[in-house]
Amino acid sequence: MITITQQRARCIGCNYCVEAAPHRWRMSKRDGRSVLIDAKERRGFWTVKVTEEELAANEKAAQLCPVKIITVKQL
Amino acid sequence: METELMSPAGNFESLQAALNAGADSVYFGVEQLNMRARATMNFTTEDLQEIAARCHASNAKAYLTLNTIVYDHDLSLVKTIITEAVSAGIDAVIASDQAVIANARSLGMEVHISTQLNITNLETVRFYSLFADVMVLSRELSLRQIKAICDGIRTEQIKGPSGKLIEIEVFAHGALCMAVSGKCYLSLHTQNSSANRGACVQNCRRSYTVIDNEEGHELEIDNEFIMSPKDLCTLPFLDQLLDTGVKVLKIEGRGKSADYVQTVTACYREAIDAWKAGTYSSDKTDHWMKRMEEVYNRGFWGGYYLGTELGEWTNAAGSSATVRKIYLGRGHHYYPKSKIAEFKIETYPLSVGDRIMVIGNKIGVVETTITSLHVNEEGAKDTAQKGDLCAFPFEQAIHPSDKLYKVVPAEQTNE
Numbered sequence: 001m002i003t004i005t006q007q008r009a010r011c012i013g014c015n016y017c018v019e020a021a022p023h024r025w026r027m028s029k030r031d032g033r034s035v036l037i038d039a040k041e042r043r044g045f046w047t048v049k050v051t052e053e054e055l056a057a058n059e060k061a062a063q064l065c066p067v068k069i070i071t072v073k074q075l
Numbered sequence: 076m077e078t079e080l081m082s083p084a085g086n087f088e089s090l091q092a093a094l095n096a097g098a099d100s101v102y103f104g105v106e107q108l109n110m111r112a113r114a115t116m117n118f119t120t121e122d123l124q125e126i127a128a129r130c131h132a133s134n135a136k137a138y139l140t141l142n143t144i145v146y147d148h149d150l151s152l153v154k155t156i157i158t159e160a161v162s163a164g165i166d167a168v169i170a171s172d173q174a175v176i177a178n179a180r181s182l183g184m185e186v187h188i189s190t191q192l193n194i195t196n197l198e199t200v201r202f203y204s205l206f207a208d209v210m211v212l213s214r215e216l217s218l219r220q221i222k223a224i225c226d227g228i229r230t231e232q233i234k235g236p237s238g239k240l241i242e243i244e245v246f247a248h249g250a251l252c253m254a255v256s257g258k259c260y261l262s263l264h265t266q267n268s269s270a271n272r273g274a275c276v277q278n279c280r281r282s283y284t285v286i287d288n289e290e291g292h293e294l295e296i297d298n299e300f301i302m303s304p305k306d307l308c309t310l311p312f313l314d315q316l317l318d319t320g321v322k323v324l325k326i327e328g329r330g331k332s333a334d335y336v337q338t339v340t341a342c343y344r345e346a347i348d349a350w351k352a353g354t355y356s357s358d359k360t361d362h363w364m365k366r367m368e369e370v371y372n373r374g375f376w377g378g379y380y381l382g383t384e385l386g387e388w389t390n391a392a393g394s395s396a397t398v399r400k401i402y403l404g405r406g407h408h409y410y411p412k413s414k415i416a417e418f419k420i421e422t423y424p425l426s427v428g429d430r431i432m433v434i435g436n437k438i439g440v441v442e443t444t445i446t447s448l449h450v451n452e453e454g455a456k457d458t459a460q461k462g463d464l465c466a467f468p469f470e471q472a473i474h475p476s477d478k479l480y481k482v483v484p485a486e487q488t489n490e
């Protein structure tokens with residue numbers, strides 16, 4: 001399993017995470033920030049546990065994020 | 076014709092500092108759709124009411140920047156922000172994307188054209204006059220070119236939606252970009268962080284080495300930071316700039332500190348007033364320049380206005396400011412009758428004779444010199460140390476969130 005976390009309030013809506021991992025991320029039409037699909041929020045941090053298959057794409061998303069608010073951890 | 080001085084605000088401290096220093100208008104960003112999206116200190120839509128209220132109380136206008144490139148997923152946020160700005164009484168939106176311009180017009184909000192649209196000729200002014208009343212010109216134009224555009228607006232009677240002649244705005248002071256204003260790809264290229272979404276990492280401000288790929292020789296180019304222009308400063312020729320017919324002078328710096336905003340706004344306020352009164356002189360200019368050298372700067376040059384030189388580049392990585400401020404502590408209490416402010420010292424000593432600065436959300440920036448100190452219960456002393464409660468005469472009421480700084484020559488902090 002891997003854990004993906006997003007500090008959503010600091011998102012600037014650049015869309016890169018969606019380009020890198022379109023199955024895990026989408027852009028919100030409501031506030032223009034990215035949404036980590038199926039994630040739960042705790043104190044501003046949105047977290048979801050997913051399988052190893054998604055590791056590479058989400059590591060790419062974390063690397064591309066210009067404001068560095070995405071982390072991917074292997075459990 | 077009245078000249079309008081427009082100052083930047085990245086937070087309430089800077090906003091208050093700009094208003095205190097005599098700005099006629101203030102521009103600011105909310106949420107992520109502005110050219111300083113990376114700054115953690117941006118306002119949110121909830122702040123719009125207070126921003127408008129504070130500006131209008133000072134007889135100043137409040138302009139909202141909404142000038143990044145805009146994607147489909149941003150359109151709803153654009154509408155939300157403009158709708159809230161309209162209901163908060165914000166005076167205009169500074170825009171570049173046509174979706175933002177169209178949205179603002181349909182919601183009855185006045186539009187100003189952002190530098191991101193790089194207006195460089197009269198026909199473009201005529202085109203945007205269908206939507207906007209104020210337009211900032213590209214920073215790369217000369218005084219002669221600016222005057223031709225201002226004259227053209229008058230002779231051809233080019234009017235905006237308000238029915239009044241188009242007002243031309245120019246950048247008077249602040250950071251310059253190595254690219255044509257804002258249209259830069261460097262930050263996106265190296266850090267995937269787009270300047271055009273307000274996330275510039277300013278990698279142009281570093282020094283670079285050129286490597287010869289055939290033989291591997293490394294060259295540093297004349298020891299200069301060749302992609303980092305000095306800061307624009309028009310004070311030494313402000314009379315010529317105003318004589319072109321420009322209406323609005325804009326100061327760059329939503330990412331800069333409150334004391335920067337205060338000092339630069341105050342100097343330009345005095346300069347504009349002197350120009351109006353016919354007392355603008357080189358002696359006064361020297362005095363203003365000295366004051367502005369004290370705050371953040373990369374050295375000054377006249378930008379492209381004088382049309383004679385290409386870029387001037389910095390020779391240092393950071394600021395060339397001649398003074399630095401050192402954080403000492405926070406506000407504790409204010410005695411309004413005796414006009415005494417009490418601060419808790421948390422870091423370095425404060426002595427009689429020290430030049431100090433108090434910065435806060437409500438008071439903006441206030442500077443003074445310590446003439447007497449009362450320390451703890453011990454009465455008058457020359458110095459207050461870390462951990463002490465110290466009191467001194469201070470004209471304005473302070474708050475617990477206000478920060479006390481000591482102002483020292485820059486060399487002293489570099490040792």
